[in-house]
Structures are given as structure tokens and as C-alpha cells.
Amino acid sequence: MSLNKGKKVIVGMSGGVDSSVAAYLLKEQGYDVEGVFMRNWDSAANSDILGNPTVNDDVCPQEVDYMDAKAVADQLGIKLHRVDFVQEYWDRVFMYFLDEYKAGRTPNPDIMCNKEVKFKAFLDYAMNLGCDYIAMGHYARVEHGEEVKMLRGVDNNKDQTYFLSQLTQAQLSKTLFPVGELQKSEVREIAEKMELATAKKKDSTGVCFIGERNFTQFLQNYLPAQPGKMQTLDGEVMGEHIGLMYYTIGQRKGLGIGGKGDAWFVIGKNLKENILYVGQGFDHEYVYADEAHVSNVNWIPSEKFTGTFTCTAKFRYRQPDVNVELEWMDDETLKVRMLDPVRAVTPGQAAVFYLGDVCLGGGRIEAAFKDGERRMY
Numbered sequence: 001m002s003l004n005k006g007k008k009v010i011v012g013m014s015g016g017v018d019s020s021v022a023a024y025l026l027k028e029q030g031y032d033v034e035g036v037f038m039r040n041w042d043s044a045a046n047s048d049i050l051g052n053p054t055v056n057d058d059v060c061p062q063e064v065d066y067m068d069a070k071a072v073a074d075q076l077g078i079k080l081h082r083v084d085f086v087q088e089y090w091d092r093v094f095m096y097f098l099d100e101y102k103a104g105r106t107p108n109p110d111i112m113c114n115k116e117v118k119f120k121a122f123l124d125y126a127m128n129l130g131c132d133y134i135a136m137g138h139y140a141r142v143e144h145g146e147e148v149k150m151l152r153g154v155d156n157n158k159d160q161t162y163f164l165s166q167l168t169q170a171q172l173s174k175t176l177f178p179v180g181e182l183q184k185s186e187v188r189e190i191a192e193k194m195e196l197a198t199a200k201k202k203d204s205t206g207v208c209f210i211g212e213r214n215f216t217q218f219l220q221n222y223l224p225a226q227p228g229k230m231q232t233l234d235g236e237v238m239g240e241h242i243g244l245m246y247y248t249i250g251q252r253k254g255l256g257i258g259g260k261g262d263a264w265f266v267i268g269k270n271l272k273e274n275i276l277y278v279g280q281g282f283d284h285e286y287v288y289a290d291e292a293h294v295s296n297v298n299w300i301p302s303e304k305f306t307g308t309f310t311c312t313a314k315f316r317y318r319q320p321d322v323n324v325e326l327e328w329m330d331d332e333t334l335k336v337r338m339l340d341p342v343r344a345v346t347p348g349q350a351a352v353f354y355l356g357d358v359c360l361g362g363g364r365i366e367a368a369f370k371d372g373e374r375r376m377y
Contacts, residue, residue, distance in 0.1 A: 004030040009176060010126035011035045011135045012118060013073065013080065015065030018137030018179050020072040020198045021187045025178040026135055027076055034129065035080040037069045038122060040089040040113075040209040048210070051217030061211055071197035081129070085121050089209060092116035097207075098222055101245040104271035105348025108163075111362075113208040115166040123174060133176050140164055140359075141180040147302055148172045151357045153180045162317045165352040165362030166298045216246050228274035230255070233267070233286060241276040244269050249377050250287055250344030268376035277376060288341040289368035289375055294334045294351045297363035304328070312354045313338075315345050315365065321354060334363065341370065347377050 011023040013035035027033045039062055043052060054061050066082065073080035093112045100107035118136060126134045138160045139153030148169050153159040167175070179187050191199035206212035219225075225243035232238065238257050241247065246254070247266045255278060257264040267286045268277035279286055292315070305326070312321035313336060323339040336351060345351075345368040352362035368375045 007132045008032045009133045010131040013069040015068035017198045022137045022178040040085045042086045051214035088121045106248045110163045110208040119171045135176040140177045150359045155183045161359040230276045249346040289345040290341045291369040292336045293366045294363040295366045298361040300361040
């Protein structure tokens with residue numbers, strides 16, 4: 001008899017292949033499986049018009065996703081619930097997203113979406129349905145025990161622990177990641193072998209639960225653009241920017257600066273004077289930092305280290321791990337020293353920490369420094 005028999009798992013089914021296979025695997029493992037489809041964005045109610053390529057579609061993308069999730073649930077013979085978290089997403093994720101842009105930072109809505117919706121609002125809803133666990137189609141792993149650990153997904157190219165770095169011991173103790181033990185190619189093979197309705201469906205891209213957008217136009221639905229000067233650190237004006245929120249540190253595209261010599265990149269911002277700083281060359285000295293202050297740190301292990309702690313870190317998704325030394329500045333803020341300078345350490349993005357395959361947690365980059373001097377990021 002399966003050890004899992006009688007244990008109830010509620011799977012977040014997005015209408016994509018990963019969550020479809022997650023539901024299939026759990027059923028095969030003997031769990032009592034039900035699915036939940038979350039509706040988190042309402043384009044009409046949220047004035048999502050500019051930059052929306054699907055605004056005139058007869059059927060909105062979320063409805064297509066629901067129908068795909070329903071088709072898979074029917075194939076697997078499991079019940080599919082439908083729940084509306086549109087208000088929660090707006091209040092807890094999208095307002096943060098807009099506030100970060102107003103403050104001149106570059107936010108990561110996927111991390112906040114996981115923290116506040118998928119593993120909070122959804123978890124609460126699932127627990128009310130009487131589940132033992134929730135499950136998602138993320139590429140990550142959880143080791144359950146007295147001390148819960150989150151590990152990178154086996155498929156290093158798809159590992160999503162960076163986006164899950166704000167999850168707590170309590171949340172992880174109630175979570176399963178069935179596809180975390182698999183390569184993406186294996187997930188596709190399973191879906192095709194079982195002839196699941198989502199087997200050949202493309203992966204979703206764009207903003208979490210919103211989708212692909214013309215980003216410049218999309219932000220104009222909510223924030224007024226404030227054009228200003230684009231100049232070098234020496235004060236030479238190179239042109240005009242269309243609004244600081246549309247640029248991120250290290251960016252090359254969309255600057256509209258031509259001419260001879262190396263390509264131009266964003267190397268800094270001055271929010272007070274509304275200036276975008278640019279410099280030539282991918283490896284421009286100003287775009288590198290050797291220290292960062294990271295706030296709102298979620299430290300997953302139950303005990304925090306004292307003194308200094310050596311581990312690795314990612315300062316953006318898909319970036320190779322870099323060696324760092326950590327030191328607490330206060331209960332939720334870390335001073336992070338990079339053993340080698342790192343390019344484009346961008347305020348608003350996440351710094352996520354690892355010890356081997358174990359994700360230790362992460363926080364929001366507040367400021368970057370080089371040789372003790374704060375960068376104008």
C-alpha cells in the first residue's frame with residue numbers, strides 16, 4: 001500500500017505542461033489529488049490596454065489556460081476548483097511592482113507573486129479544502145524533516161529557487177515540487193506519452209500571471225513617463241531618456257545612441273535630478289560592484305549565522321553563482337561582499353544565497369558599492 005494513500009494534495013494548475021505533469025506524478029504516487037486554477041489578473045478591471053497584444057482577442061488568455069487545465073484535470077480524473085485572487089494580486093504584488101518603479105528600482109514581481117499569492121493566498125485556500133500539501137510545477141526540490149530545506153531543481157537550466165527565495169520553513173513544510181527531480185525534456189516526454197492536453201503548449205513568459213506585454217506601453221497604463229537627460233558621468237549630454245523606470249542597470253537596447261566606438265549601456269540613475277547615466281563598453285568600470293546591502297532578507301534555515309558567513313549568491317536569475325561573504329547589519333539586512341566584482345547589481349532585484357544545492361533564502365538589493373563608494377543605481 002502506498003505511504004501517500006489518503007494524503008490530500010492540492011495542485012496549482014496553470015494550464016501549462018509543468019503543473020499538468022506535477023498533477024499526474026502525484027496521482028501516480030498515490031496521493032488524493034485535486035487541482036486549483038488561480039485567476040489573478042483582470043485586464044478590463046485593471047485597465048490593461050496599452051501594450052496588451054491580446055486585448056481584442058475573443059477569448060482572453062486566462063480563459064484559454066483554464067480550459068487547458070480543465071482538459072488535463074478531466075484526463076486525470078481529478079476535481080478542478082477555480083479561485084479568484086485578482087484583488088490579492090493587485091494589492092500585494094502589483095502595487096509593490098509599481099511602487100518599486102516609482103522609486104527608481106527594478107522589481108521582481110515573480111518573487112512577490114510566489115510569496116504573497118501562490119504560497120500564501122493559495123496555501124490558505126488549499127488548507128481550507130483540507131489538504132496535507134500543496135504542489136506546484138516549479139523546478140525546485142524540498143527535503144522534509146524537522147529542518148526543511150529547499151534545493152535547486154535537478155535541471156540547472158530551469159531551476160526556479162531564485163524566485164522561491166522568500167518562502168519560509170512553514171510554507172515549504174506544506175509544499176511538494178514533483179517536477180523538481182526531472183529535466184524539462186523528461187517533463188515534456190511524460191506529457192506526450194500520457195497525451196496530456198498541454199503536452200506541446202509553449203511555456204508562459206512575461207510578467208507573472210499577466211503575460212507578454214510591450215513593457216514600455218504597459219507601464220504607461222499606470223505610471224506617467226517623465227523624460228529627462230541621458231548623460232555621461234562627466235556631464236556630457238548624449239540625448240534624452242523616456243523615463244527612468246524604463247531602463248535597468250547594464251541595459252544596452254533602446255538607448256538610441258549611435259556613432260563610433262563601443263556600444264553604450266545604462267550605468268546609473270539619478271532619481272532626484274531625473275538623469276540616466278550611460279557609458280561605453282559592456283565592461284564599463286562603473287557598472288561593477290564589490291558590495292551590496294540586501295534588505296527584507298528571508299533566511300530559510302531556522303537558525304541565523306553569527307559573525308561572517310561564506311556562501312555563493314545570484315544577483316539575477318540565470319547568473320552564475322558568485323562567491324560572497326555575508327554579515328548581518330540588522331535583523332533583516334545583510335552586507336554582502338563579493339570576492340570578485342559583479343556586473344549590474346541592480347536595486348530592486350533579488351540577491352539569493354546558496355550553500356551547494358541548498359537555497360538559504362534571499363532579499364532585495366537596496367544599494368551597490370565599489371571600493372566603499374555607493375553607486376548611483
